[in-house]
Amino acid sequence: MKYNFDTMDDFDFEGKTVLLRVDVNSPVDPLSGELLDDTRMVLHSTTISELSERGAKVVILAHQSRPGKSDFTTLKQHAHAISNIIGKEVQYVDSIFSSAALNVISNMVNGEIVLLENLRFFSEEMPKLSAEEQANSIMVQRLYPLADYFVNDAFATAHRSQTSIIGFSQVLPSIAGRVMELELNSLFGILDNAQEPRVYVLGGIKADDSINVMANALKSNQADYVLTTGLVANIFLVAKGYNLQEYNLNFIKDRGYENFIDVAKELLEQYDDKILLPVDLAILEDDSRVEYPSDKIPNLPIYDIGSKTIEMYKEKILAAKTLFANGPAGVFEKEGFNLGTEDLLNAIAESNGFSIIGGGHLAAAASTMDLDDDITHISSGGGASINLIAGEELPAVKALIESAKRNNY
Structure with a gap:
């Protein structure tokens, strides 16, 4: 079964501005407010580091929790954690598309990395909007003119049709990051061999x-x-x-x-x-x-x-x-x-048999039990992986495939 989507191997990123969507949603201590786990940040560090090393200006887009939850907070700690993981400064910007944020992006140098504020602070991120409405949202319209490519590495939210996942794919060449690429190749491969x-x-x-x-x-x-x-x-x-x-x-x-x-x-x-x-x-x-x-x-x-x-x-x-x-x-x-x-x-x-474990708590439990090598694939996204295996179309994957067709790469 062949699924055609662009990967990071297909592009030269030197001097290019890349909007990189990741999923670093992490557990937060309800008392101290401190991050309790950096697993997802470690996971995406490969994509972040590679883009930076290849000369891209990396603008990270991410979310933390959702409105109404106790762990719905800023991404300041996430920027610090990612900096420690990759051994390079990740500048935290406390807005998404304000004039200050756009100014920071416009003045970035090759290899620099910034992390914008929690995307779900933006009211148009989570509602169910059409692809056209997402592409015409304020966030997409403000950010995309400053970028050359959109890299989607957020497999864990691939089953969600949200503005940051779908909107940018309508207006920029869209590429699978290393986490997304690994997940799709692994899961499609297992799906083809399901017995x-x-x-x-x-x-x-x-x-x-x-x-x-x-x-x-x-x-x-x-x-x-x-x-x-x-x-x-x-x-x-x-x-x-x-x-x-x-x-x-x-x-x-x-x-x-x-x-x-x-x-x-x-x-x-x-x-x-x-x-x-x-x-x-x-x-x-x-x-x-x-x-x-x-x-x-x-x-x-x-x-x-x-x-x-x-x-x-x-x-x-x-x-x-x-x-x-x-x-x-x-x-x-x-x-x-x-x-x-x-x-x-x-x-x-x-x-x-072939075995797949979804992300989240079950994946964490499997890792704690040192079972990683005994399970065929431990996914970074529970809902996304299980939906894909069950035969549902993932909006993020559809967007990547359509972008590849549209841009003829």
């Missing part, structure tokens, strides 16, 4: 992404089994008629996922034989792990899948020829509730 049985392990707390992917994978006959964990499993248990009690039902509602219960009901009606639900769950009771059958849950928080479910899921995982996993099985950071996540990850590592 049955194909097993999806979908969990975590971002239930909307996982359920949408599940629906697409099942409808396109790309999944033989879907093993549900985390909040995804809870939603499906409720849809199946299980009483998870007020605490856990409120948790689903508070996260804004109540409407997905009906979606889960429809999927269960059509694909009940392919969707596996936990038969037991681990509850936080008196600050300890206590397991209960799924039909006898007390009014206490669910923190993990239970031991019987783990064994049932491991059997499916070890028999799989192609595995896709996204999201942890529970609150694995809390002592006693890491069992589901770690046992399933170990089973995935033991499997002889």
